[in-house]
Amino acid sequence: MLFSVWISAAGPWDDALAVGRHAEATGWDGLWLADHFMNNGDGPNDAPNHEAFALLAGLAAAVPRVRIGSLVAGNTYRHPAVLAKTATTIDHISGGRMVLGIGAGWQVNEHEAYGIPLGTVRERMAWFEEACQVLTSLLSQETTTFDGSYYQLKDARNEPKGPQQPHPPICIGGSGEKRTLRITAKYADHWNFVGGPPEEFARKRDVLASHCADLGRDPKEIMLSSHVRLGADRDYAKVVDEAAALGAEGLDLAIIYLPPPLDPAVLEPLAEAIRDSGQLTA
Numbered sequence: 001m002l003f004s005v006w007i008s009a010a011g012p013w014d015d016a017l018a019v020g021r022h023a024e025a026t027g028w029d030g031l032w033l034a035d036h037f038m039n040n041g042d043g044p045n046d047a048p049n050h051e052a053f054a055l056l057a058g059l060a061a062a063v064p065r066v067r068i069g070s071l072v073a074g075n076t077y078r079h080p081a082v083l084a085k086t087a088t089t090i091d092h093i094s095g096g097r098m099v100l101g102i103g104a105g106w107q108v109n110e111h112e113a114y115g116i117p118l119g120t121v122r123e124r125m126a127w128f129e130e131a132c133q134v135l136t137s138l139l140s141q142e143t144t145t146f147d148g149s150y151y152q153l154k155d156a157r158n159e160p161k162g163p164q165q166p167h168p169p170i171c172i173g174g175s176g177e178k179r180t181l182r183i184t185a186k187y188a189d190h191w192n193f194v195g196g197p198p199e200e201f202a203r204k205r206d207v208l209a210s211h212c213a214d215l216g217r218d219p220k221e222i223m224l225s226s227h228v229r230l231g232a233d234r235d236y237a238k239v240v241d242e243a244a245a246l247g248a249e250g251l252d253l254a255i256i257y258l259p260p261p262l263d264p265a266v267l268e269p270l271a272e273a274i275r276d277s278g279q280l281t282a
Contacts, residue, residue, distance in 0.1 A: 001247040003274055004030035005267070006071060006227065006257040009050045010039065015262040016055060020063040022264035026271045030067030031059055032101070032255050035074055037110045045109055047260075053086050060094035069099035071192065071227075071255065072173035076105035076124065077116050080131040080151065084138035084158045091162030098162065101171040101192065102135070104128035104180070125179040126150070132170075132187040139167030171225070177207045185211035188222055192255075195227040202249040225253035232259060234266060236273040244277060 005023045020031050035052040039045050060068045091098035104124040111118040130148040137144040138158040146153040171190035174180035184191045209219040228242050243254035
């Protein structure tokens with residue numbers, strides 16, 4: 001099983017860069033950033049928050065080995081034509097290490113604050129499925145013409161194509177069994193489980209495999225990842241145990257969330273705990 005680091009966008013750029021460089025030096029597989037404009041919780045939602053794709057581009061240029069990914073881009077505020085160009089550019093900057101994580105969008109407070117339409121769940125999923133069609137075509141085809149209910153493109157181009165062929169891996173985040181996992185089976189190279197107990201992951205994994213079977217696709221073609229959170233108490237053993245339990249159910253990649261303020265010092269003891277468990281393979 002591989003291990004990556006989920007960096008908070010809430011802190012200074014220098015902190016994100018320090019964590020990224022330390023993660024690369026200590027054997028981690030990748031760096032991931034959530035795509036949100038503000039925090040979401042019961043208290044004040046006024047924490048500073050950098051824009052995710054600008055940070056990813058900076059990390060791609062400054063940290064030369066590890067995978068770089070969005071976890072995940074909100075479709076409600078990321079037009080797929082613009083997102084395709086952004087992801088392809090970062091793929092070039094990184095030398096072919098970009099993973100494009102996408103999702104239907106969900107965070108109510110940021111949509112309300114910025115005046116961005118969120119729509120119903122049904123509307124968002126229909127919107128998202130069209131976006132996946134547009135993205136995969138723009139990332140891999142010479143031109144794209146699309147006449148959908150939400151997007152209309154005519155002879156649209158996304159050039160130059162990225163170094164990864166046929167396109168940067170697409171990661172879909174979410175666990176909805178009827179729509180999200182079916183869309184994942186059809187379009188994704190990577191599925192990100194939003195987090196939960198191993199038995200829930202296993203059930204969702206089996207639903208995804210069933211959708212793959214319906215489409216005639218081998219589910220082994222899709223990487224499986226999940227969030228695992230490091231708490232403020234820095235209980236490294238708990239993180240290792242949670243990741244191991246998910247790994248026993250077939251997880252390929254554990255993405256460890258580091259709470260702000262970012263501190264590179266947490267990575268070495270965490271990596272050491274993972275190495276001691278025999279799991280760190282990067």
